[in-house]
Amino acid sequence: MTAPPVRERRWVVLRHAARTRLAPLGVVVMLAALIVAVLAPIVSPYDPLKQDLGNVLAKPGRAHLLGTDNVGRDVLSRVIWGTRVSLVAGLGSVAIAVMAGGLLGLLAGYAGGQADGLVMRLMDAVLSFPPLVLALALGAVLGAGLTGVVIALGVVYTPTFARLMRGQVLTITAREYVEAARALGAPGWRIAWHHVLPNAMAPIVIQASLSVAFAILAEASLSFLGLGIQPPGASWGSMINAGRGYLQQAPWIVFGPGAALFITVVGLNFVGDAVRDALDPRLRA
């Protein structure tokens, strides 16, 4: 039996992903978040930084759908602009982790020997730190701000991808088609690039899709602690932190960004689960 062409396999995977019960809901949430993030300047009803001291802690109503905060800024506009920060942090940190972890895993699995030992012990060392503590320490030395947080989270997630890639490379390099390519005299880089990498990508894609949601949560946690984007910039975590002092008088300052964060993470989890179910043949039956 011959394997279906790559394009056809992609459609099979997409069809399987779409058939998962909660996947459509997840896709809607993901698309909505992406659209809101891209069109923030258009869809945002007010300037997220503009203070209106005559209208502080206003309840949700027609003028301000999610109310205003302690300096009269529109909560909805800040939630909309915060979507950008969350998505950039989630996607950016996972992209860094996929690239760094993928390359390190490929190097470790393909080169073997001392390089493998060194890379994997290094990854073990990174994994020895509780993720949030490491991100906090790295964020502290890299300085507060989105760039520091994205890099810190990228470093935290790198070992997961390195381990996954290494495992895949070890399995794939033992396959007959790699043996055949070697026998035909293909150079190492060509085998790694054309034969190993494309076949090793499925678990990486699964892990990446699941990691984005957790990276968004981690960014919000770091912003909540004060390490993410700095005031007056809007991020969901920092908005929730700023609102906790007004929990009694104006709980909407916390609930608006809190709901946005929770819904986005749930939606991305649905998408991640659907991708996993579609790409993992054991779960497809």
Added chain:
Amino acid sequence: MGRLVLRRLLATVPVLLLVTAGVFTLIHLTPGDPIDVMMSESADATVKENLRRELGMDQPIYVQYATWMGRLLRGDLGHSIRNREPVIENVGKRIRPSLQLAGLAMAISLIIATPIGILSAARRNTSVDRVGTSFALFGICMPNFLLALLLIFFFGVKLRWLPISGYTDPLEEPWLGLRSLVLPAITLGLALAAVVTRTLRSSMLEALSEDYVRTARAKGLSEWRVIRGHVLKNALIPVVTVLGLQLGTLIGGAVITEYVFALPGVGRLVVDAVFARDYPLVQGVVLLIAVGFILSNLLVDLLYGWIDPRIRYR
């Protein structure tokens, strides 16, 4: 078992060495001069030079690492810049609330997760299962700082049942102490409960499909006796592994929880040290947390070997 302990202990040594190197490098990752970052720009140049000499930062980097390692091996993790006290003393004062919080959170997570996980698996694809899996999804997706604020809002602000911040040692004042830890422990325990519920459900489903379960049912045992006697024991092994793997999440969660509820624990100490730019304290506490994390994982590994004899002979 002795060989397993030795093998695992030896495997930790290179990782511990790399961890020390990583923590040591941390301070050198600071963009610009770390001394300028630690002290305000207006600080006197002599004071800055004294701190530089005190931290050994006027030496070449390999000398600094060797000196730092030498001090570490003698149990000296350095001194806090803020209160001049040794790092180890700073941690010693804060460790008790953190351990009490982690212990209570773990107990709460098991109390919640065990019945939900068992019922979800035993009543697969029913409304009971859907409630169980929805709870697990909620717990995994809910940021713990948001959950903390929701709990504060309902139980502290609206109902006024429980204190919203502060700490009383339960060993000194049991009732007040327990009350001060309930909300933080629920916050921390719920995320863990979600992960344990998912694991217990899936490992129970696997065990329920085994031949020995069919045999037990064929013997006429009641479903409850089948679950208690045959399924649960086998399904608990992955749960122990997950509890071990979740230690990092628990420690990370404790950082946030202690911050929100103003608990004077190690997590709060890290956050305070980060914002005070007390890098020797950050270095020392992060190193201690990492070593504690590695040793706890080692303990879980050994526990796993003790629970499941097949692991010992691999």
